[in-house]
Every structure is written in C-alpha cells, then in structure tokens.
Amino acid sequence: MLNAQSTKTESWDNLISQKVNSLPPSGIRKFFDLISSVEEVISLGIGEPDFVTPWHIREAATYSLEKGYTMYTSNSGMLELRRELAKYLELHYGLSYHPEHEILITVGVSQGLDLALRAILNAGDEVIIPDPCYVAYSSDIILAGGVPISVPTYKENNFVIKASNIESWITRQTKAILIGYPANPTGAIMPQEELAKIARLAQKYNLLVISDEIYARLVYGVKHTCFASLPGVKEQTILLGGFSKSYAMTGWRIGYVAANLHLIQAMTKIHQYTMLCAPTLAQMAAIEALKNGESEIERMVQEYDRRRRIMGKRLNEIGLSCFEPRGAFYAFPSIEVTGMSSEEFAEKLLLEEKVAVVPGSAFGQCGEGFIRCCYATSLANIEEAMGRMGRFINKYKRV
Amino acid sequence: MEQIFEILEQNAMATPEQISTMIGMPVNEVERIIKQAEKDGAILKYKTTINWAKVGKEEVWALIEVKVTPQRDVGFDTIAEHIYQFPQVYSAYLVSGTYDLAILVKGKNMQEISSFVTEKLAPLEKVQSTVTHFLLKRYKENGETFQLPKEIERLPITP
Numbered sequence: 405m406l407n408a409q410s411t412k413t414e415s416w417d418n419l420i421s422q423k424v425n426s427l428p429p430s431g432i433r434k435f436f437d438l439i440s441s442v443e444e445v446i447s448l449g450i451g452e453p454d455f456v457t458p459w460h461i462r463e464a465a466t467y468s469l470e471k472g473y474t475m476y477t478s479n480s481g482m483l484e485l486r487r488e489l490a491k492y493l494e495l496h497y498g499l500s501y502h503p504e505h506e507i508l509i510t511v512g513v514s515q516g517l518d519l520a521l522r523a524i525l526n527a528g529d530e531v532i533i534p535d536p537c538y539v540a541y542s543s544d545i546i547l548a549g550g551v552p553i554s555v556p557t558y559k560e561n562n563f564v565i566k567a568s569n570i571e572s573w574i575t576r577q578t579k580a581i582l583i584g585y586p587a588n589p590t591g592a593i594m595p596q597e598e599l600a601k602i603a604r605l606a607q608k609y610n611l612l613v614i615s616d617e618i619y620a621r622l623v624y625g626v627k628h629t630c631f632a633s634l635p636g637v638k639e640q641t642i643l644l645g646g647f648s649k650s651y652a653m654t655g656w657r658i659g660y661v662a663a664n665l666h667l668i669q670a671m672t673k674i675h676q677y678t679m680l681c682a683p684t685l686a687q688m689a690a691i692e693a694l695k696n697g698e699s700e701i702e703r704m705v706q707e708y709d710r711r712r713r714i715m716g717k718r719l720n721e722i723g724l725s726c727f728e729p730r731g732a733f734y735a736f737p738s739i740e741v742t743g744m745s746s747e748e749f750a751e752k753l754l755l756e757e758k759v760a761v762v763p764g765s766a767f768g769q770c771g772e773g774f775i776r777c778c779y780a781t782s783l784a785n786i787e788e789a790m791g792r793m794g795r796f797i798n799k800y801k802r803v
Numbered sequence: 804m805e806q807i808f809e810i811l812e813q814n815a816m817a818t819p820e821q822i823s824t825m826i827g828m829p830v831n832e833v834e835r836i837i838k839q840a841e842k843d844g845a846i847l848k849y850k851t852t853i854n855w856a857k858v859g860k861e862e863v864w865a866l867i868e869v870k871v872t873p874q875r876d877v878g879f880d881t882i883a884e885h886i887y888q889f890p891q892v893y894s895a896y897l898v899s900g901t902y903d904l905a906i907l908v909k910g911k912n913m914q915e916i917s918s919f920v921t922e923k924l925a926p927l928e929k930v931q932s933t934v935t936h937f938l939l940k941r942y943k944e945n946g947e948t949f950q951l952p953k954e955i956e957r958l959p960i961t962p
Contacts, residue, residue, distance in 0.1 A: 436960045449960040456955060539962045588962075710810070710825035717824050760959055783821075 427543050431766030435750065439760050446789045448777040449760040451588060453652040453733070455707075457689070458700040461651065464692035465685055473684050479676040480668075481509020481660070482687045488694040489645075489660055497630035499638065501662045508668050508675065509682045509690075513618045513646040513659040514540065515675075517582075520614050520642045520661060521548035523670040529579040531614075534565040536764060536771035538588045538616070550579070556770045559738060562727050563592035567601035574609055581606060583631070584616035586623055586731020589767045589776035593731040596629045603637040612667075614642045618659070619732040621650035621701055624709045626730050632662070639664050649732070650701050651693045658686035708733050711779040715786050719777070722794035723801060733780040736764065738773055741801045746775055752800075757792040807836055808845070815849040852947050862909060864893075864938040865916050869904040869924070870931040879903060882929045891919045902934070913937065 417425055439445060456462075480486065486503040493499040501507055510516040517540070521531070527549045533541045535554035542552040553573050557563045565583060581602065585594040606613050615631035632641040646659030661671060675681075712729065719726040719737045726737035739749045746763035753759050764771030779786060806826045810817050819837065823830040840846040855862055871882045879897050883904055887895040894907040910916040916935070925933050941949050 430962070432960055432962050436958075439959045445959060447957075447959045450957050451961040452957060454957070706806075713824045713827060714821065762960060 423547060427546060430539055431747075432539060432762060435760075435762065435766075438751065439754060442754055442758060445754065445758045445760050446781075446785050446792070447760040448779070448781065448786075448789055449762045450778050450780065452654040452780065453649065453704065454780045454782065455652040455704055457651065457653050457656070458693075458697060460696055460700075461653070461689050461692050465689040468685065468688035473688055475684065477509075477681045477684050477687060479672055479681055480504075480507070481682055482684075482691070485509055485687050485691050485694075486660075488691055489662070492694055493630075493643075493662060497633040499630065499633050499643075499662070502665075505665045506662060506668055508661045508671055509687060510646075510659045510661055510675070511679060511682050512648060512657045513616055513644045514657075515679065515682075516644040516646070516659050516661040517541075517544055517614065517616060518548070519671040519674050520644065520663075520667075521545055521550060522674050523667065524579060524612055524642075525550040526579075528577060530575060530577040531579060532570055532573055532581045534563075534583060534587070535769055536563070536589055536767035536774075538584050539767060541582055541584070542768075545582070551577070553578070554768060554770075557590075557592075558770065559727060559774075563587060563590040563736070564594055564598055565602075567598060567605050570602065571605055574605075574611070578609065578611060580612040580614055582614040582616070584618070586619035586628070587734075588619065588732055589734055589762065589764065589771065590736040590774075591729025591732050591734040592727075592736075593623060593626060594629070596634075599629055599631055600634055603631070603634040606637055606640055610640075612640050612642060613637065614644065616644045618644065618646045619649050620645065622705060622708060622733060623731045624705070624712060628731070642667055647690050647693055650704075651697050652704065653686075653689065653693065656683075656686040656689055658682055658690050708780065711781075711783055711786055714783060715777065715779045715790070718786070718790035718794075722790060723797045724793070733778055735777045735779060736771075736774050737777065739775055740773055741797065743802050744800065746772055750775060753793065753796055757796050759789045759792050759796075804836055807833060808840070811837075811846070811849075815851070852945060854949055856941075856949075862911065863913050863916055864941075865908045865910075865920075866936045866938065867906050867908055867920065867924070868902040868934040868936075869906060870902045870933070871904060872929045872931060873903075874929065882927070885927065885929075886924065889919065889923060891916070891923075 486507040489507050490501050490503040493501055521544055525548045528551060530551045530553045531545045532553045532555055534557050545552040555565055555569050555573050557565050570581060613631060617630060620628045632638045632643045643662040647653040715735050716726060716728055719735055723741050724737035724739060726735050729735050739746060742749060746765045750761050750763040753761060762776040764774030764776060807822055810822050810825060819830050819833045823833045873879050874881055883895060883897060886892060886906060891908050891910060892906050893909045896905045897903060898905045908916055908919060920933055920935055924930060
C-alpha cells in the first residue's frame with residue numbers, strides 16, 4: 405500500500421491514468437479560483453439561467469417524492485417521459501422517434517454526449533468540432549479514445565461552422581461531426597442552408613452527426629432548425645437535448661438522446677453499466693416541464709431577449725465590437741481594441757472593475773481575442789457591468 | 804406595443820431608451836406610444852409598491868364583502884361608484900358568487916375601519932349586508948411577494 409504522505413507527485417502520476425493526466429486543465433477552473441478571492445463581483449461568467457425552475461415543476465417533483473417515487477426507473481428512463489419527448493419532437497420539429505426504442509433519458513446532455521462518443525468511437529477515430537466550442541467537447545472525445553479535430557470558425561462568419569471548411573478536415577479516420585448550435589460560448593446560430601450542406605457532407609462521407617441542441621429553445625427572432633429534421637440525415641444523427649437551459653433546470657441534471665435503434669441500443673448498454681438510470685425525481689420533474697412548461701419558456705425567452713438587446717447595444721457602445729448573438733444567452737465580443745490576450749483582459753477586468761467574464765481562449769484557439777459575457781443576469785447587473793467595462797476599455801484601448 | 808406596457812408594469816422607471824433597445828423599436832415611437840397611452844388612460848399612473856410594514860408605518864386593511872340591490876338601468880354601477888368614492892376604499896370589484904362587491908379598505912386602525920363600515924357603508928340604502936375580513940398578513944400583492952426572495956447563489960463561473 406502506498407502511504408500518501410511519503411508518496412511523491414511523480415508516483416501519483418503513475419497511478420492516475422495517462423489519458424486523464426494528459427487532459428489540459430479547464431481554462432475556467434483557474435479563473436474560478438481567482439474569482440473566489442475577489443468580493444462583490446458582478447458575474448457575467450455564468451453558464452446557466454438566473455431563473456429558478458418554474459414553481460409548477462418543483463411542485464410536481466416534491467409531490468412525486470410525497471407519493472414515494474424513489475425507486476430506479478428502467479434504464480431507458482420512464483416510458484411516460486419518453487412518450488412526452490416523442491410528442492415534443494414531433495410537435496416542434498416534425499420528427500418521429502419511437503418512444504420505446506429511439507429515446508434514452510440521460511443525466512443531462514453531458515452524459516448523453518459521453519454515451520454517444522463512447523458508443524461510436526474506436527481508438528484513433530476522429531471527431532470534427534467547431535473552434536471555439538463548449539469546453540467539454542474535446543476532452544470528452546479524448547476520454548472516449550477519439551481524436552478531436554478542431555475546425556476554425558470566425559467572427560466574420562458569425563462563428564458559423566462552414567461545410568466547406570469541414571470537408572477539408574475529413575480523413576479516413578473521421579467518424580463523426582459534433583456541433584452545438586445555438587452555441588456556447590458565441591451565441592451563434594446555424595442558418596438552415598449551412599446545416600443542410602453539413603447534412604449532405606455527412607451523407608457523402610457516411611459520417612455520424614452528433615448535434616448538441618441544449619439551447620434549441622433559446623433563439624431570438626429566428627426559428628431553430630433541428631439537425632435531424634433535415635432531409636435524409638435522421639438515421640445518422642444523434643440528437644442531444646435537455647431541460648437545463650430552456651426550463652431553467654441545470655441542477656436537476658436531466659437530458660435525453662434521440663437516435664436510431666442501433667445507436668440507442670449501444671448507448672443504453674453503456675448507460676446500464678455506468679449510470680443505471682437518470683434520477684427518478686428529475687424524470688418526474690421533466691414530465692411536468694414537457695406537459696405544462698411552454699408558457700414559462702416563452703416568458704423566460706422574452707426576458708433573455710430584452711437583456712440580450714441591451715447587452716449587445718452597450719457592448720458596441722463601449723467599444724467592444726460584437727456580432728448579434730441570436731441564440732443561447734451569451735454575447736462574444738472582440739477585445740481587439742485593447743491588444744490584450746483574453747486571459748489578461750479577464751483577469752485585469754476582474755481585479756480592477758470586479759466584473760467577471762470568461763476568456764474566449766477557454767473555448768479554443770479561435771476564441772482568443774474574445775470574451776464570453778452571459779446575459780442571464782438582471783438588467784441592473786448588466787447595466788452596471790457595462791458601465792464598469794466601459795471605464796476599463798477607455799483606460800486600456802489603444803489609440 | 805403590448806411589450807412596452809408589460810415592461811412598464813414591471814418597472815415604471817424603465818426609460819424610453821431602454822425600452823426601445825429591449826424591444827427593437829425607435830425611441831420616438833416608444834415615447835409617442837407612452838404619451839398616447841397616458842392621454843387615453845391606458846396608463847393610469849406610475850406608482851411604487853411599498854412594504855409599509857418595513858417602513859414601520861402601521862396600517863389596518865380589511866376586505867369587505869358587500870351585498871347590494873342592483874338598480875334599474877344601471878345595475879351595480881351607481882352604487883359601486885357611490886361606495887368607491889370614499890377615500891377609505893382602496894380597491895373595488897364587482898364579483899360573481901354569494902355577494903356583489905368586494906372592496907379593499909385601508910385605515911389607520913381598526914376603529915377607523917369599523918366606523919367606516921357602520922357609519923358610511925352599511926347604512927346605505929342599497930346595501931343589504933356586509934361581511935368584514937381584517938387582513939392579518941400580506942403575502943403577495945400585484946404580482947410581488949412581500950418577503951424578499953432569498954438570493955440563491957449561483958457559482959460565479961460555470962462552463
């Protein structure tokens with residue numbers, strides 16, 4: 405047995421898996437520690453709604469506890485929930501998934517993504533992802549034995565991933581394309597024409613497409629296109645969805661995967677050995693959300709939209725050029741005027757003006773030169789933060 | 804257009820500039836609509852919701868059920884108007900059910916409210932009966948809860 409006190413770091417490194425050791429630490433983590441040392445910070449660095457879960461959903465969950473719904477559910481999740489989801493996908497996107505064979509309830513999209521990657525990847529298989537993208541994509545791929553291939557996206561294209569760019573990165577090892585739109589961190593959405601081009605690419609090279617649509621309901625003035633609803637690609641699409649963002653249910657950890665029978669079977673195999681089932685309480689809450697949550701979504705989306713417009717306008721006014729984000733709840737302005745790196749900018753802004761933002765570099769190389777500002781916070785906070793940032797930019801902008 | 808009123812109902816201090824950005828309408832158009840609404844009486848007044856208990860001012864409130872005799876041609880309107888003009892009456896509604904008018908009355912103390920009921924309200928010719936419920940505690944009013952919600956802490960940075 406090893407004695408922890410006498411063991412040197414190097415021997416621990418030998419005890420920890422090489423794969424885990426090789427993962428880069430999250431760019432956000434470092435910042436988290438720094439922020440904890442500063443008091444009275446206005447945070448625009450949060451990636452979740454500032455609403456609590458609507459009361460009727462919380463109430464349904466507590467009622468389910470009172471009734472004693474505390475047991476395991478089937479591996480796939482409660483059939484009633486899968487039926488409600490099938491109805492939901494039909495209603496919103498005209499998609500028809502069989503509730504018994506083509507839907508799996510997961511512990512958030514995070515688990516859904518992990519299952520999807522582990523179910524399809526062999527060692528060395530490549531998965532194409534946009535850069536910048538959600539922090540977990542690349543690490544999840546590596547943990548599943550794959551190789552992430554980052555395709556750059558640019559502000560000039562509103563951070564849309566172009567099929568033409570993707571094509572040049574496709575090799576014989578390419579297994580899948582993983583996209584997440586509306587996007588964290590950029591707030592970008594994908595125009596339907598561009599998605600259709602990716603769909604044709606997937607057909608041409610016989611690739612799977614994992615589409616993370618956790619922010620699907622948070623779009624402003626546009627209609628979300630569900631990737632699986634494009635002609636001819638449903639069979640090769642793994643649709644990931646969840647309740648966290650649209651119903652303000654981040655802490656419940658509940659999501660789902662919709663895909664064809666073979667993919668769902670493979671994912672369920674991993675799920676049954678590693679998770680068994682998603683928490684029953686969260687599943688009960690999700691049923692209520694789907695049955696009666698629509699007006700609450702509309703209310704929250706309207707509120708986000710108002711804040712989005714205020715933040716977008718103010719960012720441009722204070723000199724941080726920002727394309728109009730049409731989805732999720734993030735703005736992704738350029739900090740080029742300051743000449744600072746995004747990490748330096750975020751750190752200085754935090755220490756000098758007590759405003760927290762996330763450096764764009766945390767989301768990939770192409771995020772360098774940008775910061776992520778979340779507008780899921782009160783209007784008063786947004787106004788105050790923009791005032792402080794304006795002062796900061798005046799001080800540091802290069803002439 | 805409705806959005807302008809929704810925003811103002813939530814926050815009467817929202818400026819036309821803010822509203823204009825929030826809903827994507829030119830400022831002068833927002834201002835014009837607000838002016839017009841003030842003129843038409845669509846916007847009646849800009850008020851502040853105050854928790855008087857916090858200020859330390861004592862007040863007594865009562866909800867009074869009033870049964871009245873409707874009158875030919877005017878129904879309940881004339882008697883309702885007669886009643887709601889008393890300054891003690893804070894709100895007045897015609898309701899369906901076992902009584903006709905529901906009125907909310909404000910006074911400095913119980914004495915003031917009971918004299919209003921016994922001396923002014925009950926003796927009115929068209930008033931058949933009254934039932935007075937004194938308010939014991941206020942939980943929510945005009946969509947606002949009286950207990951400030953406890954700030955639920957989110958992690959300062961999340962992915």
